[in-house]
Amino acid sequence: MTTPPASPFVIGVDLGGTNMVVAAVSQDGSRVLGQHTEPTRASEGADAVVRRMVRMVERAIEAVAAEGVPRTAVLGIGVGAPGTVDRARGLVVEANNIKWYRYPLAEQLGGATGLAVRLDNDANCATYGEWWLGAARGGRNVIGITIGTGIGGGIIIDRHLYHGSTDAAGEIGHITIEVHGRRCSCGNYGCLEAYASGTAIAERAREALGNGETSLLPALSGHDPARITAALVYQAAAQGDPVALEVVRDTARFLGAGIANLVNIFNPDVVVLAGGVTQAGEGLFAPLRTEVRRRAFTSIAEVARIVPGTLPGTAGVVGAAASFLAQHTGHPPA
């Protein structure tokens, strides 16, 4: 009696401004092993971060080995990095939140592990993860929007991640929805991110409270406005708080305008939202879908499912592994 050959594995790395997540993902997508998270501690410098990343990768490989899969069945490492990457050269070109500039991550990580390394942008990876194993599964043309501190985007065209001419496509957070609108951190005015990011949601709540309206938010935040977050706003809205409800409704309206743009441009079958926004529930998603239907062409809006991601905390690593497979083999993972 022979046992079937073990499926190869890929190590996924999700490098964030706050945390790093690493896991081993089987090539067929059926298993995610040894997932663990550690603080990034970017202030220690890139080389120190990579040394800890290497140890996390080794632990993930051990988790694979513990299942009887040999190390030679680990095909390589996919890394989702913040900011812009140069996939051909394996560089993190510009990641402001961790202050890496033209850092040769593929070379450093590959040298230390002996494994092939492929990079991609973190929002691309989250989108690809949700497409491979999550809420956008089965989609052919998919737009992914990651909403956290900022707003990132990933674009899947005919089952392939789209990267643009210089690996910089998908800056969905910086589409203008108000020509004369709010100043954005990017320097532009009226960007979607300036209205609908987690940061902007908290800011709009603080502005509303400044007008003296009655709300649960001061109590929920220990009467410290700085502790108001988007998550807290969603929580208060779920409890019927009028200020929070209005902030969520406005968010749906702004986000709806941005998503209607993307829907009219791409005619996608799925739009998947990932990040903290997945906690917002139908209080956000129901008016959001209404706004998109109101603004986009009916026939185009009809075919686009707008869904929250189903892999919070895992879409990034899974998608980094999927991006490795796509770059390594030239076709999307099965």
Next chain:
Amino acid sequence: MTTPPASPFVIGVDLGGTNMVVAAVSQDGSRVLGQHTEPTRASEGADAVVRRMVRMVERAIEAVAAEGVPRTAVLGIGVGAPGTVDRARGLVVEANNIKWYRYPLAEQLGGATGLAVRLDNDANCATYGEWWLGAARGGRNVIGITIGTGIGGGIIIDRHLYHGSTDAAGEIGHITIEVHGRRCSCGNYGCLEAYASGTAIAERAREALGNGETSLLPALSGHDPARITAALVYQAAAQGDPVALEVVRDTARFLGAGIANLVNIFNPDVVVLAGGVTQAGEGLFAPLRTEVRRRAFTSIAEVARIVPGTLPGTAGVVGAAASFLAQHTGHPPA
């Protein structure tokens, strides 16, 4: 001595609300023969339009035959149609300006000519034509924007026209640039088309004149406000007319916001503008490029050439032929 085999030809048809244009285009793109234009006269009904279209196609085939190329070397007919098409079924699904709804154009035209017929959207064809033989030649990821009565769009991803999940992608005219902005003919508010189409440009000029400012436009339009067109505004601006100059500057600002959105989303190497706007010259294109650089990410804006089309009147037929070749052979024309 043998003559080299003649290059096959494709018949391109550009079906517009006002005119139909037909030409024979050689498969290698080196020759455009027998191009002619006739009024569409949509009011006569679809079948009558198709009968005239068939005669125009026959004339184009005769132009090919006159060069000694046999009829069997005509591979088929590509048609660029306004509105939405269903490429698989060969239907014009919804073309409001000629009032065709689910019209089986491929079947009708194919039945009458005995040739294979492939449809595509007219703005897609204009974009593909400029990519194949015009201003966007050599581009890998290209955004085409056709500005006339309305604003249409075409998207080329990795040298292939992108159609979206239901052939409806590229509604670039209807991206929101002002959430609370001008009402658009599509029912939405703040669409790019409501600010920067030819119609909107003429309208903004009429509004400016209503404020009593001194301008060449009344004289140029025979003191009939209804005769003010975008072309007339460009002409007056070129003569230094202050009202026209301000309208053109505002157009550049609105169009710049829309194009910055597309540049941030697609990271393209070329953005090509076709239609009447190509007459606007540097008076429009210079401030437009400035606005895009101001709004889009520097590294992304840097790699995107923003250029006027170089095939006015021909991009549509040439692109319809190119789309036929791409759909027929499965790969982009050489």
